[in-house]
Amino acid sequence: MITLLFLCAYFCAFSFVLGFMPMEWERRPTLEALGMSPLAKKKKRKIFSLLFAASVINRPLCKGPVRARLIKDLSVARVNLTPEEFFLVKEIGVLVILVLTYPSVSPEYIFGWIAMGFVGGYMVPEFWLKARIKKIKNTIVKELPDAIDLLGLCVNAGLDFMLSLKWVVEKSAPSVMIDELNTILQEINVGKTRRDAIKDLAGRYELPDLSTFSRTLIQADKMGTSVTEALNILSEDMRISRYRRGEQMALKAPMKMLVPLLAFIFPVVGILVAGPILIDFMENNPFKQVAR
Numbered sequence: 001m002i003t004l005l006f007l008c009a010y011f012c013a014f015s016f017v018l019g020f021m022p023m024e025w026e027r028r029p030t031l032e033a034l035g036m037s038p039l040a041k042k043k044k045r046k047i048f049s050l051l052f053a054a055s056v057i058n059r060p061l062c063k064g065p066v067r068a069r070l071i072k073d074l075s076v077a078r079v080n081l082t083p084e085e086f087f088l089v090k091e092i093g094v095l096v097i098l099v100l101t102y103p104s105v106s107p108e109y110i111f112g113w114i115a116m117g118f119v120g121g122y123m124v125p126e127f128w129l130k131a132r133i134k135k136i137k138n139t140i141v142k143e144l145p146d147a148i149d150l151l152g153l154c155v156n157a158g159l160d161f162m163l164s165l166k167w168v169v170e171k172s173a174p175s176v177m178i179d180e181l182n183t184i185l186q187e188i189n190v191g192k193t194r195r196d197a198i199k200d201l202a203g204r205y206e207l208p209d210l211s212t213f214s215r216t217l218i219q220a221d222k223m224g225t226s227v228t229e230a231l232n233i234l235s236e237d238m239r240i241s242r243y244r245r246g247e248q249m250a251l252k253a254p255m256k257m258l259v260p261l262l263a264f265i266f267p268v269v270g271i272l273v274a275g276p277i278l279i280d281f282m283e284n285n286p287f288k289q290v291a292r
Contacts, residue, residue: 026129055087058083061084062087068081070083072088073133075127076133076136076137077260090122090125090227093121093125094121095121097117097120098117137205140180140205140207141209141245143175144213145235145242147172147178148231148238149235149283150167150168150244151168151231152231152232154226154233155227155231162188162194164233165181165184168181169181183196183201184201193216199218202214203274212237213234216233217230
């Protein structure tokens with residue numbers, strides 16, 4: 001019992017320290033990447049190309065709605081893979097899980113082990129893809145008001161919408177929203193209409209803020225109203241929406257803090273307060289003296 005209490009205390013302290021660590025580490029070039037010769041890089045690319053060439057066998061699995069969904073999700077997540085290659089990653093994940101867990105499997109649980117490997121290998125890449133899509137969508141929602149402000153400032157300065165879009169893309173730092181605006185600019189330059197390009201952006205991500213942005217610009221284009229006024233109103237609405245979203249997150253924070261409070265802080269306090277009393281009670285048990 002004492003060992004279990006000390007393990008619990010150690011786990012709580014470790015989790016408390018882990019909470020102060022940054023979630024994203026600084027990315028630095030490794031010595032392996034710096035010292036890799038062009039021939040080694042070429043061999044590495046050739047290995048991956050041969051590996052992904054085997055993904056052709058997954059073509060019967062990627063048809064119809066499954067293929068359409070994967071193409072859309074991979075495009076939104078900015079993953080440079082085809083649906084067949086993504087299925088190949090799942091199959092490799094199944095093999096890795098089965099190989100790693102094989103030494104600890106009993107013969108009577110062989111079917112459960114195989115089912116666990118298939119489910120884990122199939123679901124882990126899906127969870128990773130969904131998490132990446134969610135992260136990119138949150139980034140777009142966060143960056144959209146700033147992009148609208150820049151477009152509004154350029155239009156107010158006398159530029160038309162296309163020149164404003166080009167200026168914002170060229171002068172802004174690379175980001176998810178700027179990349180999407182650059183995509184709109186390129187699509188318009190190759191012949192797609194402005195309405196279709198903006199509408200495709202909203203349909204690709206299915207975000208309410210992007211839908212409002214595209215609907216406002218399309219309506220201003222159809223009605224012939226001033227884009228300047230539309231962008232100013234839209235910018236103000238986006239700011240209010242982001243402020244309300246922040247208030248909503250702030251109201252949810254106490255409920256979210258309750259879980260780690262009950263799981264980590266209260267057990268530590270209980271161990272610090274009741275631990276010495278429990279140890280003293282076990283060493284000098286008064287009931288033993290009464291029994292004598």
